[in-house]
Amino acid sequence: MDLQYNTDKKSLAIPEYGRHVQNMIDHALSIEDKAKRNDAAKEIIKVMKTLNSKVKDESEIIRLWDQLYIMSDFKLDIDFPYEKPDKEKLRERPTPLSYPISTTKYRFYGNNIKKMITMAMDWKEDSWKKGLIYTIANHMKKCYLVWNKKDVSDELIVSHLEELSEGKLTINIEETPLSQSAVLLKYMKSTSSATKKRRTQPHDKRPQTTERRAQTTERRTQPTDKRQPKSK
Numbered sequence: 001m002d003l004q005y006n007t008d009k010k011s012l013a014i015p016e017y018g019r020h021v022q023n024m025i026d027h028a029l030s031i032e033d034k035a036k037r038n039d040a041a042k043e044i045i046k047v048m049k050t051l052n053s054k055v056k057d058e059s060e061i062i063r064l065w066d067q068l069y070i071m072s073d074f075k076l077d078i079d080f081p082y083e084k085p086d087k088e089k090l091r092e093r094p095t096p097l098s099y100p101i102s103t104t105k106y107r108f109y110g111n112n113i114k115k116m117i118t119m120a121m122d123w124k125e126d127s128w129k130k131g132l133i134y135t136i137a138n139h140m141k142k143c144y145l146v147w148n149k150k151d152v153s154d155e156l157i158v159s160h161l162e163e164l165s166e167g168k169l170t171i172n173i174e175e176t177p178l179s180q181s182a183v184l185l186k187y188m189k190s191t192s193s194a195t196k197k198r199r200t201q202p203h204d205k206r207p208q209t210t211e212r213r214a215q216t217t218e219r220r221t222q223p224t225d226k227r228q229p230k231s232k
Contacts, residue, residue, distance in 0.1 A: 014067055025072050025076070048068065065080060066082075066085045109164075116139075120136060121165055121168050134176055134178075141178050142184050158170060
């Protein structure tokens, strides 16, 4: 008895449909009568539609006809109800995407800090710019504490700010000191704990909707004992 392995057969263009659908398409290619080929193709589309139970829209049906033509190696000669896919266009290699390369020296601050610094450098000198620089410095300090949980001096943050802005941005920490490290660490810890608690909280303990809250209130205000008193 000769055993046939799939590895010995020709590869499938779309393996999701399996070997049986591919055999049906190969049989349709061997039919000489075009009218019978059209009927065979329609029956194959019905089988493919059964395998794709969620196919309902016309765009998805067009996709099935495209896949039928692709699995026939672009050789099936029938009256297609839609435009056939172009073989050369399908085989075109997509344009490679350029990988973002970050040249930032202090990578733990992230690219957003660099963008904020670049934007602040273009602002005119006023109170809004001073507030933005102070916000950037505080955010830099928070990012530094994420990378290093120990305390960090404001002088170090200011020196990094001046270096990243090429000396165009600075802040007087004697007049407006940055937030304390302990405060930032406590805030980050509380925010992280609250987010984790919301994700792990059981469904029945989550905040109730207005309708459910009203039902609960009504249930609590009803008398616990509705039995009539005994007559003497």
